[in-house]
Amino acid sequence: MEHAREKHGLSERHACRLVNQWRGTQRYLPIQRVDEDALTRDIITLAGQYGRYGYRRITALLRTAGWQVGKDRVQRIWRREGLKIPKKQKPRRRLWFNDGSCVRLRPERANHVWSYDFVSAMTHDGRTIRVLTMIDEYTRECLTIRVARRLGSYEVIEALADVMLWRGVPENMRSDNGPEFVAAELRKWLGTVWTGTLYIEPGSPWEKATARASTGN
Numbered sequence: 001m002e003h004a005r006e007k008h009g010l011s012e013r014h015a016c017r018l019v020n021q022w023r024g025t026q027r028y029l030p031i032q033r034v035d036e037d038a039l040t041r042d043i044i045t046l047a048g049q050y051g052r053y054g055y056r057r058i059t060a061l062l063r064t065a066g067w068q069v070g071k072d073r074v075q076r077i078w079r080r081e082g083l084k085i086p087k088k089q090k091p092r093r094r095l096w097f098n099d100g101s102c103v104r105l106r107p108e109r110a111n112h113v114w115s116y117d118f119v120s121a122m123t124h125d126g127r128t129i130r131v132l133t134m135i136d137e138y139t140r141e142c143l144t145i146r147v148a149r150r151l152g153s154y155e156v157i158e159a160l161a162d163v164m165l166w167r168g169v170p171e172n173m174r175s176d177n178g179p180e181f182v183a184a185e186l187r188k189w190l191g192t193v194w195t196g197t198l199y200i201e202p203g204s205p206w207e208k209a210t211a212r213a214s215t216g217n
Contacts, residue, residue: 039069040077047083054085107138113198114143114170116160118151118178132159136167137174143167153183164193174198 010018033039042065046058053061055078059071107113116134123129132146132155143163148155160173173190175181177199190197 036077039067039073040081042067043074043077044081044083047078052085055083107136110136110139111168111170113137113172113174115174116156116181117175132156134159134163136170153179153181153186156181157186157189160190169193170195172196172198 039062042062043058046061047053050057050061055075056071058078059069059074062069062074113136114134115137116132119131119133121129121131127149129147129149130151132144132151134143134145135141136143144159146155146159164170173195175197181197181199187197
């Protein structure tokens, strides 16, 4: 405002009256304390060490360290430096197996855990087709993709057998609770080749490795 006042030849009193501003504000000079820089550095350091602490708890830590400082001053520096408490991430629902054990089995080597799932699509005539996808969760390798109008448990067994002939037998097979994957014939057949079955709980789409692989995530 000072530059505009001089440009138009106005007195300070007249200029302040025009903008409805107290004259004292034109003469105010911020007081820079000699310890401001050191205090700012300590606040930033503590905020980095204690990421979940706000300015009140940082104030308590500063006082413990010997600073004679109030929370209002710490809050002013906190805001000036743009410090914020990171938002808490919403935890995902805990995952459980059907047998009551928790946390899904993580693949540790090739052929440790395979995953398979169905993807639906539609042809130009409006008829539905089903796509069976299968991957090795450890290597992220696509083992097979089978497309047909209908794919049931017997077709799943056939696809598994074809892959096992050249890839070997997996230790575990993971899938959702779809009727093709929980069918007695399929479970019995997997038991004969000593392959365990892992089922994804409903409402846990992030557990589908085949879905993640097909979307590139």
